[in-house]
Each structure stands twice: as structure tokens, then as C-alpha cells.
Amino acid sequence: MGFAWDVEYEQRWERMYLALAKYRKKHGHCRVSTLSPTDAKLGNWVRTQRVRKRKGTLDAEHIRRLDQLGFAWEGRPK
Numbered sequence: 001m002g003f004a005w006d007v008e009y010e011q012r013w014e015r016m017y018l019a020l021a022k023y024r025k026k027h028g029h030c031r032v033s034t035l036s037p038t039d040a041k042l043g044n045w046v047r048t049q050r051v052r053k054r055k056g057t058l059d060a061e062h063i064r065r066l067d068q069l070g071f072a073w074e075g076r077p078k
Contacts, residue, residue, distance in 0.1 A: 013062065016045040021069055030071045050075060 019042050024030050034043035049066060050073055052058035 016042065017062075017065065017069075020046065020066075020071075024069060030066075030069060031075075046071075047075075 020030060020032070023032055023039065023042060030046065032039050032043040032046045034040055034047060036043060049058060049062070049071070053063060053073060
């Protein structure tokens with residue numbers, strides 16, 4: 001239905017999603033380093049999305065939107 005039970009969480013998720021979209025536009029990928037002094041917060045958010053998907057706690061709509069963005073679910077390339 002799209003109803004946000006936790007409005008603060010949804011607002012924060014949307015802000016970080018938009019930051020990731022901006023990052024992707026600039027860098028051409030969604031692999032954000034947690035070690036970057038300028039992007040560490042975004043990198044941690046990206047890592048959290050991977051963990052939440054793996055645990056089955058990431059909302060299907062969030063997965064769909066991240067997929068559309070070209071999100072790298074596997075993390076850093078080998």
C-alpha cells in the first residue's frame with residue numbers, strides 16, 4: 001500500500017536514496033566506500049541495505065528502487 005509506519009525512517013531512507021542516485025550519476029556506480037572521508041555515511045547506508053536484504057528485512061519497494069538504480073548487492077568486486 002505504500003503506507004509508512006515509521007515516517008522518520010522513510011524520510012531518512014529517501015534522503016539517502018537520493019544521495020546514492022546523485023553519487024551514481026557522478027561516479028557511474030553505486031559502490032560507495034565506507035572509508036571515504038566524504039562518503040562514509042552513504043557507504044554505511046549502502047552496506048546496511050545489503051545486510052537488510054540478506055536478512056530479509058528490506059522492504060520490497062526499496063529493493064525495487066535500488067535495483068532500478070543499478071545497486072550492487074554483492075558489494076565490492078573481487
